[in-house]
Amino acid sequence: MLEGNAIVEIDGTEHPVTRFDTTYVPTSTPHRFRNASATEPMRILWIYATVDATRTIVETGVTARVDAEHAKAASRDNG
Known part of the structure; x- marks a missing residue:
């Protein structure tokens, strides 16, 4: 996370993430990120394997x- 706060759902389990947190999601694992704030921006840096x-x-x-x-x-x- 570069900016803001998010909720990441990985294979059905939700986790809060905030600035400078990192995640690793294995290939073919269902996941999504959503902004945890209705008013503050969220920016993510994606790196693919x-x-x-x-x-x-x-x-x-x-x-x-x-x-x-x-x-x-x-x-x-x-x-």
């Missing part, structure tokens, strides 16, 4: 490569 990392959005069931998400964001920012 492989360039082939994927993310599945539970709400839609769509799985996409993480690098593809970043390519879309870069395209929007430069377009």
Whole structure:
């Protein structure tokens, strides 16, 4: 965590995390981070163990490569 407070849910168990806390989530382990505050920002630094990392959005069931998400964001920012 770079800034703020969050609740991280890892495989169904919730844990509070705050600035400078770190987490490790094994591949294929269901997890999510959510801001613990309705008024303060939350910033997270993500580091992936492989360039082939994927993310599945539970709400839609769509799985996409993480690098593809970043390519879309870069395209929007430069377009």
